[in-house]
Amino acid sequence: MTLGNTGPRIALMQPYLFPYIGYFQLIASVDQFVFFDDCKFRKNSWINRNRLLVHGRPVYFTLPLVASSSSTAIQNMACEPAQAARTQEQLVKTMLINYPAGEHRDVAIDLIRSVFSGPVSSISQLAESSVKMTARLLGINRDWGRSSLIDYDRSLSGPDRVIDICQSVGASEYWNAVGGKALYESDCFTASGISLRFSEPVLRTYRQGSTDHFVAGLSILDALARVGAECTSGLVQVGRQ
Numbered sequence: 001m002t003l004g005n006t007g008p009r010i011a012l013m014q015p016y017l018f019p020y021i022g023y024f025q026l027i028a029s030v031d032q033f034v035f036f037d038d039c040k041f042r043k044n045s046w047i048n049r050n051r052l053l054v055h056g057r058p059v060y061f062t063l064p065l066v067a068s069s070s071s072t073a074i075q076n077m078a079c080e081p082a083q084a085a086r087t088q089e090q091l092v093k094t095m096l097i098n099y100p101a102g103e104h105r106d107v108a109i110d111l112i113r114s115v116f117s118g119p120v121s122s123i124s125q126l127a128e129s130s131v132k133m134t135a136r137l138l139g140i141n142r143d144w145g146r147s148s149l150i151d152y153d154r155s156l157s158g159p160d161r162v163i164d165i166c167q168s169v170g171a172s173e174y175w176n177a178v179g180g181k182a183l184y185e186s187d188c189f190t191a192s193g194i195s196l197r198f199s200e201p202v203l204r205t206y207r208q209g210s211t212d213h214f215v216a217g218l219s220i221l222d223a224l225a226r227v228g229a230e231c232t233s234g235l236v237q238v239g240r241q
Helices: 021-028 081-098 103-116 123-137 158-168 178-182 186-190 220-237
Strands: 009-013 032-035 049-054 057-062 143-146 173-177 195-199
Touching: 009 021, 009 158, 021 123, 021 173, 021 195, 021 220, 032 123, 049 081, 049 220, 057 081, 081 103, 081 220, 103 123, 103 220, 123 220, 158 173, 158 186, 173 178, 178 195, 186 195
Parallel strands: 009 032, 009 173, 032 143, 173 195
Antiparallel strands: 049 057
């Protein structure tokens, strides 16, 4: 099959909780962003945790989830409202203690409270909300989708599964985080009429208080609290492919 499809550029990614700037650079590179919510949940991933600076050092914050089997899909990973409420309190407290007072800190705190005020029965819902609300705050408007709502062949795995999802939504380009270069070969996508592209994160420095060494790859909440939504949007757009 020859390339010539004029369909949307899409990215497929697991929903992450307040992900880092590179995640939003991937979103900014496409027309449609699909949350890969019907793949297996991976422990110790970014799905239910991320990092903020505490006393100048990166420290994880984690939303505890209800125990489940290793084959449980992300969309079915439950979280208890009480645990979600405690996680919100901990995040706000971390902001109040470790980030300077001012309007920028309030932007991050308001975002946290808005996200946790919505549905919290599953990590998929909560993480998806954290991405969508942050994107809206940064002025990024995209078509959103969920793999669980797409009619594709779920017996497939690996690149074949991704290609089938792309074909099901009529995509002309598939964008993946640069870490996927070891997983996907362009020939497989080209044979299906789809261009394979990779988003290389561009993590520009910004002020992080009195810290001498810049810590890259923190939750987007760090940038929002330090430099505000407008500057954070600029940090995202600089990596747009």
